[in-house]
Every structure is written in C-alpha cells, then in structure tokens.
Amino acid sequence: MKRPLSFTFSSPFFFPLFLCVLASLLLFACKKDSFITSRDARISITIDTLKYDTVFTKLGSVTQSFKIINENNQKLRLSSVKLMGGNSSAYKINIDGVATEEAKDVELEANDSVYVFVQVTVDPNSQNLPFVIRDSIQVAYNGNTQFVQLEAWGQNAHFFRDKHIISDETWTNDLPYVIQGFLFIEAGKKLMIEKGCRIYLHADAPVIVDGTLIVNGEKDTADRVYFTGDRLDEPYKGFPAAWPGIYFSPLSKDNVLQYAVIKNAYQALSLEAPSSNASPKLLLKECVIDNAYDAGILALNSSIVAENCLISNCGKNISITGGGDYQFTHCTAVTYSNAYIDHKSPVLFLSNATNAGTGSLQAVFRNCIFWGEGGLVDDEVIVNRSGTNPFSVNFDYNLWKVKTAPTNVTVNHIINDQPPLFDSINVSDRYFNFRLKEFSPAIDAGTPSSVLIDLDGKSRPVGLPDLGCFEK
Template identity: 35%
Template sequence: MFDTVFTTIGSTTQHLKVYNPYDQKVLISSVKLAKAETSNFRLNVNGVSSNEVKNLEIAPFDSLYIFVEVTIDPNGQNLPLVVKDSIEFVTNSNPQDVDLVAWGQDFKLVKGKIPKNTIWTNEKPYLVYTDAYVDSISSLTIQAGTKVYFHKEAGLHVEGRVVAKGTVENPIIFHGDRLETVYSNVPDQWDGISLYPGSKNNEFSNVEIKNANIGLLIGNVGEENSADVTLNNVKIQNMAYAGIFAMESGIKATNCLITNCGYYAVALLVSGNYEFNHSTIANYWPQYGFKTRTTPAVYIANVLNVAKDKKDYVGDIAKADFSNCIITGNVLDNNELYLKVNPDKIFNYKFERCVIQLDKTDVFKTSAQHYLNCFKIRPDSIFVDPYKKFNFELDSLSRAKDTANRTISKLYPTDLKGRDRFLDNGPDIGALERQEKKSK
C-alpha cells in the first residue's frame, strides 16, 4: 500500500521479503508484474531491476527482497485516483500474488518566477519543485483550502506581497511533498517562506506551515527597507532551525501556535516592531536524529554578530510586546526566554499576563515594568501531550487556564480553532482555549 503520491513525480520505495521456510532450496519460476510494461509500478527483485525475473533460487530458510516504486500519470481531474497492480509468483506451477495499491494526486507545477498578480486556487494542489519567486512589483493571492507542497530544498521567496487567507474550516497548507505517513512530522523537507526587505502588507490567516528549515524568514540585516507581515491563526511546526526568524522587520501575530524547532521557535533580531497576542510558543524539539537543543524558544536581541571578524549589527527594537502568550519548552536549563541588549540602542519590550518558563523569576520584580502579571511555570505542566502526540491543548490543571487578561482577550474573542474564549470561567492564555463548564 502506497500513500498518496504526486502524479509524474514518483513515490518512496516500498519493499517486501519472500521467504523459503523449507529445509531445501526452492525454485521460483517467475516473479512479474501482472500488467507488465504497461504497469505504473516498477520492480527490483533481489538486485535486478526488471518487471519480470525468472528462475529465482532461494536457499533453505533464506529469503530475498523485492523493492517496488510507482509513478502515476496525470488524469486531468481534481480528485485523487487509485492505481492497482499485483506481483505474480509461480512456484512449482502454483500461482501466488501480492496486491499493489497506490493513490495519486494531480497537481499544478510551479518553478521559478510567478506571473504578476497571480491567484492560486484550491482546485488542485500546487507543487513547488525548485523555488517560487514573487518579484517586487507582483503579488500572490492564495485562496482558502489551497494546498502548497514543496520539493526538497524548494521555497517561496517574496519581494512583493503574499496574501494567504484561509478559514478555520479550510486552512491553507504549506508542507513538504513527501505525503507518506512516516514523513508527517519530519523537519527540513523544504526551505520555508522568505519575505525579503521591502516586502510589505503580507498576510497569513488560517495557515499551516510545517516541516521546513525556517518557517518564516522575515527581513534581513543591513538593508534600507524592512519587511512586515500580519499573522492570524497560523500554525508553524517542526522546523529544523526556526519557526519565525525576523530581522529589522515588523510582525503582528495573533492566535499563533509555534512549536518544535531545532534552534528557536521565535527569534527577533537587531531592530523592528513586534507584537504577539494570544500565541503559544512551545519548543518541545523532539530531536529527529538532530542534536539536542540548547537555545531558548524565544530569543530577542537588538544586536547581532554574524562572524567573529565582522562588526556587530545593532538597531532599535521599537516594540517587542507579548500579551496573553505562553513561552515554554524542553530546554535543559529551563530558560525558554533570552534577551540580549545593547544598552546604546532602544530595546522596548513587554510581557503582559504571559506564562513563561524561566529558571529564575527575579526579573518579575527587578524589571516589573516589563513583566506585567506574568507567571512562571515548570516544564511539562501545561499541555495535554506535547511530546508524543504534539497536542498543545491545555491540560485541565494548566496554569494558563482561565487566567488571561480579559481586556486583551476581548480584542481576540475566538481562538486558533474558532472557539469562543468566554464560554467558561474565563479566557485562557495562549492560542488554544480549553472550554469547560462554568463553575457555579
């Protein structure tokens, strides 16, 4: 059984083993695909690439491997199609067979520069095979329900503007192009989305960005123009490096869930204007064979050194405000927030009614003007199951439950999933509202 694959592109390789359970050798007269050369499938039988192999000997109690690949031709329709065949075995005139089943999805291929003022619709998924570019005089509009898949090392690069507005029921998906279940939570399958300096008025609403290197790379250092983006109901998950990596840019983010990144969930650097409301930033990096994370979930600095022999980049962070947000994770020293300050430059920041994982909370008193009614939490004390099921709904005993600043919550009365924040005892801190019956 093969998971959904893109037409003309091919699939992962599946395999099966053929056993001889007897104490004497067995001669298999033939192994072949039933549809022979007209089949969409391809065989490699014991190291021989052919759709039919004859006279195979298997030694007593031994076995051999058969590897199977599939390529599906486009059908010109919007719905997935199913392709079937079988591997036929003949041993001592006795027939046996193994069924092969694969689903394919037709798609629209994207390579290189996107035409001016393009609209991507939800009729078919898009496959970005190398890179997609939106130049400085162009815009890309993406309709609700659109799925955009990226091949290895591909990305979306924006100098102009991108407007991706999904709905709670029909979100916009940005994923890698490996659709097999085994790849569903593997990072670094594609590069990510880059908003270059001068890229203005970008909007992402009800969008899921998953399994890339950097989810959103915004701006750059040493450029005259900044980039900016508005994020509403956005999930950014499983990034090899960072969820959001912003330099000299502007962000307004609401109801965002940013989780499981190899270095930083959110990094805000050098200068800019940043605002996060009712967002959950939870970096439970599960390693995936990569090294253990030692960097904080949130890193904010008005200074950046790119190389030992180069001059530091410094700038003014006019605003870095977090309201009704969760900042937590599984870093070893329990500090998931780190601020790096150049005292010669502006560094305005504020955390209001936030739940923050810190080893020490002296700053809540010594810098009370920057931490308004914030709470310290311990790791693993806030979500249902952040490790195995990646479930970032609030636990029933979570410190974030019913404790949000109500005035701020009234500005954003529904959560990431469209649920009312005011149906129980009070709005919750973070992007996801745990709805329970009101206490009498």
C-alpha cells in the same frame, strides 16, 4: 626419551562406522545442493500489501521493498516473480538489482531470500480528488502462487518549477500545488492563496517573497492553507527540514497569513529589514508553525504582528535579532524534545544586536505561553540588550518557564514555572495537543485585548481570556 603417541584403529566396527558417517554427510550436502520440488515447500513474504500515501502525478514515489524467504533446508526455484500489470502498470519492479516486469527461475539458496523493490509513477488524469492505483505481484513456485498487493493514491496537481510571479496571481483550491526549484514573488507583485489550498514543496524549493504573499485560509481544517514538503510517504512525511521555508526579503511588504499551517520546514518563516510602510511586514493570524528544524520564526530587524499563533516543536521557535517592532498576542511557543527536534534553544530569544551592530527594539508579548520540556533549557525566554538604542520589551500577562528572569524588560502578571497542563502530550508517538486541560493555570489568566477569537475560531469571553492560542 618419550615416544610420540600413535593410534591404531583395529576395531572391525570402525571402518563401517566411518563409511556411514561419511555417507550421511555426503547425502546431507547433496540434499542441500538439490532443489526442493514439493508443493509443501515453504516460503514467506514479509508483507502482503505495499501501500503508498499520496503520490503526485508525474512524480515517482519512494521505493519500497519486500523479501521472499526460502524457509527450506534445500534450494528453491521460484518459477516466476511477475508484475501482473506488465508494461502498462504504473508500478515498476526490480528484483535483486534487475529491473524487469517478470523474473523467471529465480534460485534461492536454502534459508536464503531475495529482495523485490517497487516504485510507482502516476500518470495525470482528469480527476480532482485522489484516486487509487492498484496492481499486484505474483510469486509462483512448485505449483503454488502467492500475491503481494500494491496500492497507491494518485493525485493530480499544478506543477511548477522555478515559478516566477510576475503579475498579481490568485491560486484556488481546485488542485494541490507542487513546487520544485523555487517559488519567487517579484517586488510589487502579489500572490493570493485562497482557502483550502495545499502547497507541497520539494527539498530544494524555497518560497522567496520580494513582493507580497496573502494567505486567506479559514478556520475549518479543510479550509486552512497548508505549506509542507512533497514527500507524503512514511517515514518522510513527518521529517523536519523537508523544504527550506518562506523568506521575506527586505523589499517585501504587506504580507498577511491567516489560518495557515506551515510544517516540516528548515526555517519556516524568515524575514529581514523593517516594513517600508506603516503596516507590519508580516501579519500572522491563527497560524500554526510546526516541526521546523532550525527555526519557526526568524526575524532580523523586522516587524511582525502575530495573533492566536502556535509555534511548536521547532529548533528555535521564535528568534529575533537586530531589533525591530513586534507584537505577539495570545500565542503559544512550546517545544518538547522528541526524536526529530532536540530542545536545546529557548522558545523565545530576543536581541537588538547582530554581528553587524545594534538596532532599536520594541516588542510586546501579551497573553502568551512560553514553555519547553525534555531538553537542556532552563530559561525559555532570553532577552539580550546591547548598546544605547531605544529598547522596550514588555511582557504582559504571560506564563513562562524560566529560572533566571530576563532583565531590561517590563513584566506584569507573570506565571512562572507552573506547567500549563496541555491537553495531551505523547512524545514517543509524536502526538501533541496544546489545548488546555480543565485545571490549567493559564485558564482565565489573561487580560482583555482586541483579539476576540482563538486559533480554532472560537469566541473568547468578554471577561478574562485564557493565555495562549487556545481558549478552553
């Protein structure tokens, strides 16, 4: 039977060595639990300046944050973390969950950190132009001080919640308009929006048009009329579905949008039912519809005339169902799959049917471009016909990307599956310039029409125009 192993430490050196190791461990532990008080102690702050894009008066900003990191192997005490503007500051701070103007004796474990959260709320003033609001946060420790600068641009605005247009009204561009709840134009009433207006809509704020919406933008960038979400700080300002969109009800009529830019909606423009008179329900001239999560244009048995319009990077660029009357001239419908929009629907879908039945459909697409890349779509133009209702769909001088040509349509001079050679496309940076390069097959490939300018307001030639919304 084996005897268990046993060890006997009889060396005269073992016990003193053991004591030395134990003492070192205890010394290290005590040092780690003690506070470093030297001015040479090191901290790092993850940012030197917190910047906020335009913050509307009365509305709080998004909360931003930074970390203060103890880079020492000992504990560190921050004697003060202080908002220099105190209780009169537009900024508010929160340190590790505690709202305060100044936190004292903030203890940081060795190699640990603390979060500082910052929000800004801007009080109204008399200025029309954006104005800057500055403050700073002081971090003091061991006789040292560091500062984090705070900078926000405030903007006065007209603020409306659950806004009803109950008589004809005109908006001018003296200040931006911020809409919460909804904007509703009653039947028989008109809202006219003049050049240069900026309309910012909250996530819960659709524009509902029972009456008439007139947008009178002009060609210069500053004079166009913009509809977009009210979150203007990174990363939210580029998100699709930031606001619901503009809805034209069956009662609505005589709507005109010229030089309007409609961005980041869920369904940018949706309309249903035919016009109640001889005019189209919606006239779109020189408009940009971009980055709509579900649809750029969603029409149910309605009527649209669109000229020089860019419908870009939408879940569904143009979706027409239930029939109706449509005329698109010199329009570009294009989507590149990107971080926000997964391109899985054709840029143009036409059908005279819905679950409720079928209707008559008349549509003309002339001098247009229908293109998509980076997604799962083989046919960027799909046309479906059901029943025996009148059905006339004409594609006249267009460039499109399809593998299977649509049926039940009339086609004339189609450029198929040739890249239009847009000027600049950078999907990773989300930069899209849909003007044409010099050798684009869309140049001089159109037919003369009554549309004499392009989306930039530039004159089109007397001879053969370019396809799409931009003239080279």
